[in-house]
Amino acid sequence: MDFRTIEQIMAEQPSIERKIKFRGNTYKLINTTHDISHREFTDLTCYTYRNEEIQQNLLLYCRIGKIVIIEME
Incomplete structure (x- = not known):
């Protein structure tokens, strides 16, 4: 399976991946x-x-379709 990197997700702002x-x-x-x-x-x-x-x-906080905060717990 081909996964997207977090960098790709942040740069392209695609729909949220599973x-x-x-x-x-x-x-x-x-x-x-x-x-x-x-x-x-x-x-x-x-x-x-x-x-x-x-x-x-891994917590991704999004606002208006953009990731604004990334946290790990």
Whole structure:
């Protein structure tokens, strides 16, 4: 399967993918939360991706179709 890198997603701003590759690891979309605030941003959508191998979440906060914050937990 051919995965898109996080750099491609950020540069091209495609529709949200079910699986992405970030820093050599594959993450699967597990949750989407709408209308949240984070830091100074409001009206965000948070896409939560999970990598089970390394037990890590990747959070993509989007606003008006653009990724504004990326966090790992």
